[in-house]
Amino acid sequence: xxxxxxxxxxxxxxxxAIASLNCTYSDRGSQSFFWYRQYxxxxxxxxxxxxxxxxxxxxxxxxxxxxASQYVSLLIRDxxxxxSATYLCAVTMNSGYALNFGKGTSLLVTP
Amino acid sequence: xxxxxxxxxxxxxRTGEKVFLECVQDMDxxxxxxxxQDPGLGLRLIYFSYDVKMKEKGDIPEGYSVSREKxxxxxxxxxxxxxxxxxxxxxxSRSGTASYEQYFGPGTRLTVT
Numbered sequence: 656x657x658x659x660x661x662x663x664x665x666x667x668x669x670x671x672a673i674a675s676l677n678c679t680y681s682d683r684g685s686q687s688f689f690w691y692r693q694y695x696x697x698x699x700x701x702x703x704x705x706x707x708x709x710x711x712x713x714x715x716x717x718x719x720x721x722x723a724s725q726y727v728s729l730l731i732r733d734x735x736x737x738x739s740a741t742y743l744c745a746v747t748m749n750s751g752y753a754l755n756f757g758k759g760t761s762l763l764v765t766p
Numbered sequence: 767x768x769x770x771x772x773x774x775x776x777x778x779x780r781t782g783e784k785v786f787l788e789c790v791q792d793m794d795x796x797x798x799x800x801x802x803q804d805p806g807l808g809l810r811l812i813y814f815s816y817d818v819k820m821k822e823k824g825d826i827p828e829g830y831s832v833s834r835e836k837x838x839x840x841x842x843x844x845x846x847x848x849x850x851x852x853x854x855x856x857x858x859s860r861s862g863t864a865s866y867e868q869y870f871g872p873g874t875r876l877t878v879t
Contacts, residue, residue, distance in 0.1 A: 687866040698856055698870040699809075743809070747866055752797055752816055753824060754868055758808035 657682040659746050661757035669765055674731040676760050678744030681725065688720055688727045689754065691743040699743055703729060734764045769793070770859050770871035778877045785844040787874050789857030796862030798840035800824075800832065802853040803873075809856065815840055816862065847878045 658681040668674045676690075687706055691699035705711045705718040705727065717730040727746075731738055741761050745754040773788035789798065799814040801824075811824030813832040821832050829851060833841045840859075844851055854875050858868040 689867065691870075698873045701867055701869060704865070704867050745868075752822070752860075753799060753811050753814050756809040758806070 659757040664761040667763045676729040680746045685746045687747040689745040690729045772871040787842040791859040795859040797860040799858040800842045801856045
């Protein structure tokens with residue numbers, strides 16, 4: 656079974672700080688990587704996708720990918736209380752169709 | 767924007783009932799997926815479909831079947847509901863060619879009593 660590992664948290668950061676969320680994966684053949692945000696009782700919402708090594712920035716979010724280390728991370732700058740949610744890391748499976756999800760990291764941004 | 771809708775937000779069924787969960791997407795996506803999400807277990811893939819009338823088993827297909835007669839609609843069927851199928855069911859869709867990004871519907875919270 657190919658694994659996607661995340662620290663469950665909760666990760667607590669003060670408002671305005673940088674939140675750093677990490678994910679490791681076991682399948683070296685994975686090519687596509689995603690971060691989803693999930694509020695309590697809601698469905699996952701796609702916030703970032705990354706396909707090549709390096710950084711990808713979108714507003715306050717930066718995704719970082721290192722395929723050699725099998726590591727992907729999400730940085731949230733200027734964290735807001737509205738960022739409090741569970742963040743799911745997802746990686747494509749061998750088939751290329753479905754995603755393998757981590758169990759998520761709970762983020763709490765305190766005012 | 768991608769729109770994925772699911773037939774019910776909340777559903778309560780009795781043990782042994784046949785249950786149909788419907789999912790519709792409006793983006794002409796080739797691929798559609800059914801997941802269930804449980805506390806401590808995360809999201810697990812039940813079935814997916816890469817084209818009309820085509821389906822593949824995911825990690826936990828036992829007790830479920832699926833139907834995809836039209837491109838926009840993907841149904842999950844619980845042949846005889848059991849209490850261990852109480853869960854949040856999430857449908858997702860993805861373009862088969864443009865990108866690998868999956869978009870989720872709002873989910874159906876199913877309770878089997």
